[in-house]
Amino acid sequence: MKKKFALILLVLLTLTIVLGACSSTGKGDSSKITIGIAQDLEDSLDPHRAVAAGTKEVLFNVYEGLMKPAPDGSVIPAVAEKFEVSQDGKEYTFTLREGVKFHNGDPVKASDVKYSIEKIAGMMGDKPRISAFSLIEAVNIEDEKTIVIKLSEPNMELPYHLAMTNAAIIPESNKTPDTVAIGTGPYKFVSRSPQENIVMESFDDYWGDKPFIKDVIFKIEANADTLVMDLMGGSLDMFKHMTKTQVDQLDDNFRIYEGTANLVQALYLNNKEKPFDDIRVRQAMCYATDKEGVIKLAFDGKGVPIGSAVIPAFKKYYMPELNDVYTYDVEKAKELLKEAGYENGFNMTITVPSNYDPHVKTAEVLVEQYKKVGINAKLELVEWNSWLSDVYGDRKHQSTIVGTDPSSMTARAMLERYVSDSGKNFVNFSDERYDEIFKKAISTVDDEESTICYKQLETILTEKAASVYIQDMAEFVALNKKFDGYTFYPMYIIDVSKIKPAS
């Protein structure tokens, strides 16, 4: 009897402990926010060397350039207060803002600006981190508050490029920007535990509007399956890239924001790898892809199908008609495959980063769709790290599904990766006419002419079927009701400084 009683007591005790740990934190502390992110900042904390969209999304809060992006897609002055362009579009004069400080307490000097821009432009023996910066001939310090940037060719997009996280101003005194992040942004970097979290704290001496929330933790949440439970359990306050299915499972403790991810999600085909070196095969792949089907099956019908490499948010350049070039047509796909000599289909491998659940789901649907034209596709799930080094870096892949983001709010940022000699051209697309028009597009001072050029480039990508463009994914942001004020940008960034405690 005594034994039985003791046993019951033990069970109750265990339950209390276990269930106690499950209780949600609910209301209360809103001076601290925990934001889930899909991957660690593995590439670099140095803003000039960061390549992954997910890294820049986080670093955006730490760093600023001379300019910074605004939620409406324009750029506003940041470290600089204002700028002037010369008549010929070859000389930019920036006036630095009074009282901007780095996170280590040092004021921003003209020499830091010169150092940063020269570093990005590759004037220190490196190759340019932002290709548009190769136009920069000289960065001159006029006086302590004035910087003049001289270009070899006229360029009207420079302020947009300067607003990228990749163009951030960092102190010259920081010799190890790879691991120690010092910027001028609203949040300062505190620590990083690999594969665990990145901790930030609001910067008291920030020149602009002070952020509302003091402590920010970016928690690495590589497993999409536990995401919903972690949000409901209270260990996460926010997650940015959620699907409709996940959002539907959340309770009413969350505010849901609906927007677009501003990514070009595509089945990127390696144009140098057989059989995708044949344009007919690539076109056949486009015809064999039922984008609506993908969106319906894997995304609950939310998402905007696209036909080229520009996202709909760039209204000026976006061409909706390109979406109708390859309408889903199994017969036509088979015909093209037959012409190309693949009457009986072929085997292919789709490499997908396993931590991006939407891409994995897309891949699963595509495998089924391609069966209908006789293509036998196999999935290969890889870790994000090996995706970066093997697929993106070494271009060792046959095809891959990811979303590419515009690193600045220009059409150039989306279209440059298809230039033959671009370092970002991981699909190995190569077309002489494309290269030529691209050169013309970036060198002209006439806005109308450059827009026409960019539109031609988009059309070429579609005609040559550089890849199978699928969609700009719908994106849902879940934010605990303790907070409010999440703001979308037409870029892949999380602006924590706009989030405030709910009133």
Added chain:
Amino acid sequence: MESIKKNKKLMAGIVITSIVFILAFTGKIYTPYDPNEMDSTAKMASSSLEHLLGCDNFGRDIFSRVISGLGNTMMIALGTVGMGVALGTIAGAVTGYYGGLLDEILMRFNDALLAFPSILLALLFISLIGAGKYNVILSLGIVFTPSYARIVRSEFLRVRNLDYVSSARLMGASDARVMFVHILPNAYRVMLSTIAIGFNNAVIAEAGMSFLGIGVQPPDASLGRMLSEAQTYLFVKPSYAFSIGLIIVLLILGFTFISEGLEEI
């Protein structure tokens, strides 16, 4: 035969296991729907006469996926056990029969393998040779080898100096013949129950590895893979995860009964 019939555990085990085997076998030759075919009109459909267990997030028939996934899981488990038994028997026989330095070296190596947690070691192999169905069999097979090697070796140590073995040797039987024809049959009863347990461990290991995304690659089904997919919908459609969990439990239970029943004989 009478003793087997009276052995309730063994009987229960055999019945449960036969049911599971029949399901898996059916899944190999016939499924009500193509397990990978998607249907946008049947997304997350609940149980009905058309779809016995309902449909998953892609509108794939869960019942079809369960029985075809069961087949994949069992294939991996059988492959793993087969490989482990083959390697383990050879290693155990050689070391137990000859003894000496070879015995020392192989058995210390064996101890080293046993010292690792098995899943961890399998993960290590996978990271070296890459994910996929056959690589999982290979790595789990290697990981499970030591346990069989030990049992076979101890049986050989016990039997190798018995009179009938010496006689066989005097009559000129080759070493291989003595090892595998005369001594090995003695080990079969101990082996049987170890195999049953080993099979269970293999099923769980496969489920674990596929759950982590390194076993069977999507879109193909396996029990572990499906369990990890079902996890997302735990709140919306608990029956999804539950049906897969149930099959895993049945599979394990059947073999556990068999192995316990065998020990009672």
